[in-house]
Amino acid sequence: MSNMVSDENIEFLPNDFEIMGEENLAQVDNIFASQSYWKDVLHRFVKNKGAIIGLVCIILIIIMAIIGIGINENTYDSQIIQHQNLAPRIPFLEKLGIFDGSEKMNTSSGVVEVNKYVSNDGSTTGLENVYYWFGTDVLGRDIFTRTWMGTRISLYIALMAVLIDMFFGLTYGLLSGYFGGAVDNAMQRFAEILNGIPNLVIVTLLIIVLKPGLMTITFSLMITGWIGMNRIARAQMLKLKEQEFVLASRTLGAKDLFIIFKEILPNIFGQIITNTMFSIPNAIFTEAFLAFIGLGVPAPMASLGLLISDAFKSFTTHPYMIVPPIVVLAILMLSFNTLADGIRDAFDPKMKEM
Template identity: 40%
Template structure:
């Protein structure tokens, strides 16, 4: 083996300025994740779309001259951007932007008020599932053993009950409405969040910070609340973002088959059902709620994918 002459090398020493320097600024986990999310153009565009849809559903019904249940029988089935000729709006130049339905009701205000109802049901149901899933999954994952086995068997039984059957049974004993749909969705929809939180708690409960808290005498409730659940927030946020479009679709499907919100309360599913019956004559009446449902679900799904990439520490550069 050929030896290399030492004279070919020189000692350059150490640079005290660079030795103490920081190669890059120190950032927290959340700040780093938010920075990566903001660099994701698709996710940010979807976030803007979601915010605009939510604000429109809240504000538009209050600023339009029409009401969602106000009938103009002389202007039934009018096309888009039709000027209102009703005597009550004479001289106001009121326009039916999305046209009217078979009872002369303005579809523009009904579309946004229907979006308010659909989003309210989706957010309420997901929030209830979040609370139940976090508490149930945290307890099951932390205690483990026999407690975990019993609690997870209950989850498997609940998960085996079809959601549609629960809705049908509840509709027989409860009146149709937002509350019934939220209760029906929350009755069987919390199992996915429970399994997710349980898996995270099982992997975290043997970490040093949990052992240290136990050694200091912290009770189980405090450990779950202060140590385990906060460290699962990134996964929970992603799951919630992806659960909202599923809840929106479920509400739209139930309203489409006549098991959702009662008439005349509008929702995207009900508007789609009414539009489908007259699609060949007035196709825009189906396009409007269909585009609203599709755009909202697509935005939430793409935002969820962006959050998944942002919270993944393996993608940190």
């Protein structure tokens, strides 16, 4: 009885009961607000610095391709024989001793520094107030204007590669994979036959029928440029067409085209965008290669491959001519590749670990 009374008189304080080893307890999980799939993709893409730099470079190149041709009074095909073989000369920078119009030339007596903008004997040349930022070629054409005109052609090829992939290769692969059987077998054998023909042979045959130019390059891309997208779309269709959500749509009476383009296509959109972005540098390089070997756009039209081909002939005497088109082409292809890598990692982060 006395023990019960003593227990009733016990007074408990707030700090009588404390959790021992509190520092060793697991932390409580943080609660994050849910976000949509596309917001999650955008968040991962923005965190990729390489992809952002590539996207910025592409935007800058597109802007220069639009406005670069109209910055000065020269056109891509205008020739001024008196201005031939002029080295790059840029205002303000010439005061620093760089891009002042001088170039070093290899002669039989050794290396000689020449500046055709000014006269060695003090007489006037008429070029004192003339500036060519990238210099001129052997025909006196402004390389700056021709470079950005050539960039337009490369961007046109990139656009055509995207359209051909999205509208033809994607549709062809989805239909082939969905219907399967004899339809799939016939469609894929036809694609393999086209893919077995070298692209150079196709362009050569097209030049016999058509005139050399952008139309020939476009038809060449239309014949074989969609094969890669077809394979990706078909593989994804074979993977998803037996899934439960497709079976549910078919059970509810959905038509084939509805299932293909409304049910399955949104689920493979990430792979489609990634493959399309990777096909752009390949198309740009193909056009530049064809132009370099003389199967691209004819003169006086400018393309990056044609500029590189023309400048290569004068590389030993005037190496500055080949630098602008090569730099723009390299930055353009590298930017598209880094952008494609960023898009791939954004849609499928596990791919980065492979």
